[in-house]
Amino acid sequence: xxxxxxxxxxxxxxxxxxxxxxxxxxxxxxxxEGTDGVGxxxxxxxxxxWLEQNGHAVLDxxxxxxxxAGKGIKQAKEGHTLxxxxxxxxxxxxxxxxxxxxMIPALRAGxxxxxxxxxxxxxxxxxxxxxxxxxxxxxxxxxxxxxxxxYLRARVPDLxxxxxxxxxxxxxWESGMDLHLGQDRFDSFxxxxxxMIAVFDSMVEQYGFEVIxxxxxxxxxxxxxxxxxxxxxxxx
Amino acid sequence: xxxYGDHSLPGRLFIVEGIDGSGKxxxxxxxxxxxxxxxxxxxFSEWNSSPLIKDTTRRGKIKHMLTPTTFSLIxxxxxxxxxxxxxxxxxxxxxxxxxxxxxYTAFARDVVRGVSPPWVRDLxxxxxxxxxxxxxxxxxxxxxxxxxxARAGLKYxxxxxxxxxxxxxxxxxxxxxxxxxxxxxxxxxxxxLTVIDATRPIEEQQYEVRALxxxxxxxxxxxxxxxxxxxx
Numbered sequence: 421x422x423x424x425x426x427x428x429x430x431x432x433x434x435x436x437x438x439x440x441x442x443x444x445x446x447x448x449x450x451x452x453e454g455t456d457g458v459g460x461x462x463x464x465x466x467x468x469x470w471l472e473q474n475g476h477a478v479l480d481x482x483x484x485x486x487x488x489a490g491k492g493i494k495q496a497k498e499g500h501t502l503x504x505x506x507x508x509x510x511x512x513x514x515x516x517x518x519x520x521x522x523m524i525p526a527l528r529a530g531x532x533x534x535x536x537x538x539x540x541x542x543x544x545x546x547x548x549x550x551x552x553x554x555x556x557x558x559x560x561x562x563x564x565x566x567x568x569x570x571y572l573r574a575r576v577p578d579l580x581x582x583x584x585x586x587x588x589x590x591x592x593w594e595s596g597m598d599l600h601l602g603q604d605r606f607d608s609f610x611x612x613x614x615x616m617i618a619v620f621d622s623m624v625e626q627y628g629f630e631v632i633x634x635x636x637x638x639x640x641x642x643x644x645x646x647x648x649x650x651x652x653x654x655x656x
Numbered sequence: 657x658x659x660y661g662d663h664s665l666p667g668r669l670f671i672v673e674g675i676d677g678s679g680k681x682x683x684x685x686x687x688x689x690x691x692x693x694x695x696x697x698x699x700f701s702e703w704n705s706s707p708l709i710k711d712t713t714r715r716g717k718i719k720h721m722l723t724p725t726t727f728s729l730i731x732x733x734x735x736x737x738x739x740x741x742x743x744x745x746x747x748x749x750x751x752x753x754x755x756x757x758x759x760y761t762a763f764a765r766d767v768v769r770g771v772s773p774p775w776v777r778d779l780x781x782x783x784x785x786x787x788x789x790x791x792x793x794x795x796x797x798x799x800x801x802x803x804x805x806a807r808a809g810l811k812y813x814x815x816x817x818x819x820x821x822x823x824x825x826x827x828x829x830x831x832x833x834x835x836x837x838x839x840x841x842x843x844x845x846x847x848x849l850t851v852i853d854a855t856r857p858i859e860e861q862q863y864e865v866r867a868l869x870x871x872x873x874x875x876x877x878x879x880x881x882x883x884x885x886x887x888x
Contacts, residue, residue, distance in 0.1 A: 435775040437725060488721055489730070492712030502708065503740030505782045509733040510709070516725045552659055558778040562725060 430527070433539075434561015440524060447527035449564055450649060451538040454572035455616045456594040457582040458634040459641065463572070464536045466642050467649065471532055476653075479526040482536035486517035497593060504549035504598070511542045512559055519563065527564075532653075539563045540571075540627060544619040548612070549599065568652050570645060571620065571629035576613050578635045583609070659781045667747035668872055669784055671758040674792035675837050676814075677799030678854045679861070681756050683792065686862045687869065688754055695878035699746040703757035706737035717813055724769035727813070731762050732779050743784060750877045759783045760791075760847065764839035768832065769819060787872050790865060791844060792854035796834050804829075 430442045430449075452460045464480055471478045484490045493510050496502050502510070523533050539560040546556040583590060590605035592598075596612025597605060624631060632644055670687070672680040684700075691698045704713065713730050716722040722730065735758075746753050759780040766776045804826060812818065815825045816832025844851060850868060852861055 435772045438770050438772065488716050488726055489712050492709065492715075495711070496708045499708070501741075503737065505736040506706075506708070506733055506740055509729060509736050509779075510712075513712070513726055513729040513733055516723075516729050517721075520723050520725060521721075552781070555659060555778065555781050558775065561775060 431565045432561065433563050433565060434558060437520065437524075437562050445524065445527040445564075446530040448532045448653065449523070449527060449566040450532060450534050450652070451540075451566045451569045452534070452536055452572065452645075453538060453540050453569055453620070453629065454634060455541075455544075455574065455579070455613055455620060456591075457579040458572040458574045459582070459638060460536050460572055462638060463642060463645055464534055467645060468534060470646065471534070471649075477526075477529070477531045478534055479522060479531045480534045480536065481518050481522055483511065483541070484514055486514040487521070488517040489514040500592060500598070502598070504546070504551065507598075508542070508546040508549070508551060508556065509559075511545075515539065515542065515560075516562060523564070535566075538566060538569070540569070540620070540623055540629075544616055544623070547619050548596070548615045568648065569627060569629045570648065571624065571631050572634040572641065573617070573620070573631050574634040576610055576617065579613055663744075663747075663784050665744070665747040665784070666750040666876075667752060668787040668876060669743065669747060669753045669755065670788050670790070670869060670872075671755040671786045672790045672792065673757060673760045673840065673849065674794065674854065675796070675799050675833050675840065677802035678792035678794040679802075679858065680790070680792040680854075682858065683790070683852070683861055683865055684754055684756050686858075687865055690866055691752055691754075691869075696873070696876060697746070697749065697751035697879050699742065699751050699753045701738050701742050701753060701755045703755070703761060704731060704734055706734045706741075708737050709734040717811075720812060720818070722813070722818070724766065724771045724818075727769060727818075728762065728766040728771050728776055728779065731766075735759070735762070735780070736782060739783060747784065752873075752876065755786075758786060758789065760789065760840070760843055760849065763843060764836045767839055768816070768835045788868060789847060789849045790852055790868075791840060791849040792852050792861075793840075794854040796830070796837055798855060799833065800830060 430445045452463055454460050461482070468478045468480050484493045489510060493514055496510065526533050543556050543560060547553055583594070590609050595605040595609040597608055599612060601611040602608035623629065630648060632641055634641065672684045674680040688698055688700060709730065713734065716726065716730060743753050743755070762780060763776055767773050810825050810829050815829040817825060817828050819832065821831040822828040843849060852864060854861060
């Protein structure tokens, strides 16, 4: 398999980034999306060594991992005082730093960029918090359109066992506690994740998500992703 | 989440803009003292001062790791925090909020750094529209004399060193300020900025500013007698 130079050509969603020559980008951008607890990171952790064994160089990245803003966001979230607009823009800063300093250089070098979440989670979080969808889409006009977006779709009851497996249980932000949706974290979690899934579902067609049922066993999802990614790499 | 111009809040928002050395902060401080003495509830907010974002901005600046895009986004995040925390709540309470620099600073600096003008204008649509946006217009030579005479050591981003305009930090600062001034001049009409001639004596400028502000203060509540009074 080769991620050769007969490139299909990247595009930006909107205004894009100045000074980036899209013709120089030779790699592939693959996104794993979905709400909290659907098993995205498990899949990324399996896909990366598989791709590497097949001779591809892989960069994996994910939210709040930027050198610039990652630490700041984590600290700010601990205080539980971030307003919705601030949270949205802080995430956008983290995303832009990783896009410019990690993802684009890797694509230029011919890597496969495998990202655990992309702009869609961030857009969904902003919309659920009442942001004007046109505003948030314009801000993320700086993002590249990926080669594929795999949306691991779960129903809310599927998420609960996974949440309870983590030591924190129902996390403040994963339960949308800043939105005051329920009496306790469980009630709030149900309502928040229901709204998040509804926004994700509304994006399927608009952004061309490939939907994968996340209630399937991990190995089944893994093989499905392998097939789809294999096809994508052969096509190009 | 309301967007620029959608807000209808009982308070008032007055902001000052201008290049470094235009004297805008001096004018805002004089305005603040007058408003307090008149008995209004006044809240002051300064550019780039959110405690939540501070460490991230500092990290980016010290390590010179900011690109035009992340420079723009981190400052937007800072203003968002101050708007959600320090500007909207006092405005809801009927207070007068004063801001030293506002979205026009971002528009000027970011566009000079090469960020797309429509993108950055859209980005800041969350900001509350000011009651009056004062622009202190000053010729470049005067502001440079004030700044370069008074201060030792310009900082990297402050002097626009990331733009590679000149190897010399003072030269770079001059060129950067001149481009920012051009952007302000373009925005006067676009955003209806109120221009104050900042070459005149401080007292005259302040008189004009107070007269313009006073016209906007009808129905603005004063603090009840004896409550919230500060040591004068």
